[in-house]
Amino acid sequence: MTATLIDGKATGAALRARVAEAAETFGNRAGRPPGLRVILVGDDPASQAYVASKEKVGRGLGLDSRVERYPADLPEPDLLGRIAALNADPAIDGILVQLPLPPQIDPQRVIAAIDPDKDVDGFHPVNVGRLVAGLPGALVPCTPYGCWILLRQTLGTDRLDGRTAFVLGRSNLVGKPMAQLLLAANATVTVGHSRTEHPAALARQADILVAAVGRPGLVTADWIKPGAAVIDVGITRVDKPEGGYRLAGDVDFDAARAVAGAITPVPGGVGPMTIAVLLRNTVVAASRRTGTPVPDPVDLLL
Numbered sequence: 378m379t380a381t382l383i384d385g386k387a388t389g390a391a392l393r394a395r396v397a398e399a400a401e402t403f404g405n406r407a408g409r410p411p412g413l414r415v416i417l418v419g420d421d422p423a424s425q426a427y428v429a430s431k432e433k434v435g436r437g438l439g440l441d442s443r444v445e446r447y448p449a450d451l452p453e454p455d456l457l458g459r460i461a462a463l464n465a466d467p468a469i470d471g472i473l474v475q476l477p478l479p480p481q482i483d484p485q486r487v488i489a490a491i492d493p494d495k496d497v498d499g500f501h502p503v504n505v506g507r508l509v510a511g512l513p514g515a516l517v518p519c520t521p522y523g524c525w526i527l528l529r530q531t532l533g534t535d536r537l538d539g540r541t542a543f544v545l546g547r548s549n550l551v552g553k554p555m556a557q558l559l560l561a562a563n564a565t566v567t568v569g570h571s572r573t574e575h576p577a578a579l580a581r582q583a584d585i586l587v588a589a590v591g592r593p594g595l596v597t598a599d600w601i602k603p604g605a606a607v608i609d610v611g612i613t614r615v616d617k618p619e620g621g622y623r624l625a626g627d628v629d630f631d632a633a634r635a636v637a638g639a640i641t642p643v644p645g646g647v648g649p650m651t652i653a654v655l656l657r658n659t660v661v662a663a664s665r666r667t668g669t670p671v672p673d674p675v676d677l678l679l
């Protein structure tokens with residue numbers, strides 16, 4: 378058996394098309410486009426590439442999406458002051474501070490300073506609490522929400538219900554919110570991490586396996602229950618002998634493909650979903666904040 382490929386490129390493109398429609402509807406009703414500000418402190422090359430892409434894709438979909446760049450030695454109070462100004466700006470719906478931040482800045486203090494209703498990353502404690510408690514209005518972190526969309530699209534609603542899920546990784550960015558989304562969808566969820574004993578045996582019980590630890594090839598075919606849905610969040614740059622690098626997932630794709638029922642490739646799986654979800658979160662935040670009715674692009678997709 379060869380697993381079905383879960384095509385994040387196609388689903389990401391479909392979601393972006395829905396976001397563009399929603400942004401246009403919002404613009405017609407509110408008299409301005411949804412506004413997103415992405416703050417980059419310092420010049421980390423990977424972060425530079427990510428934020429440039431967020432700005433460009435956002436603009437292409439009709440958002441007022443802009444990067445603000447600050448030097449690596451920006452004092453924390455200056456950053457907090459800028460966030461306060463964006464919180465108070467009625468034309469701004471989404472604020473994202475790119476992580477990691479330089480050492481003089483406490484990321485938790487920065488995240489906590491963002492208006493929760495503009496926190497399109499879903500990292501603010503209020504949004505974490507809304508997700509865990511099942512309260513309305515949660516903005517959910519982009520990468521795990523993108524994984525959840527791919528799973529819903531692949532399996533349908535009913536097939537998450539009562540299924541066993543194993544989430545490998547417990548980061549605040551991916552593992553923990555992923556586990557909460559699966560729990561909210563009535564899956565039976567186990568979270569594995571670096572101290573977990575016998576992770577392969579636990580993983581092998583799971584109808585749904587999400588790997589998010591950034592260790593290339595850790596998940597081998599013997600971790601996978603035959604027919605399981607496998608979502609690979611890992612994207613690690615691995616140097617090639619001839620120079621340059623390739624992107625490697627946490628799952629040994631070629632071996633896993635023979636066992637799984639459905640699997641995301643790397644690249645082309647989860648990656649293309651993240652920015653699409655960020656822009657979806659921004660349009661939804663714009664709609665909620667201003668009381669402007671706009672259909673949720675994710676509802677139109679699933």
Ligand code: GUN
Nearest residue numbers: 473474475476477498519
């Ligand atoms: N750095 C890597 N991924 C992310 C993300 O999703 N949001 C933010 N703010 N920073 C990141």
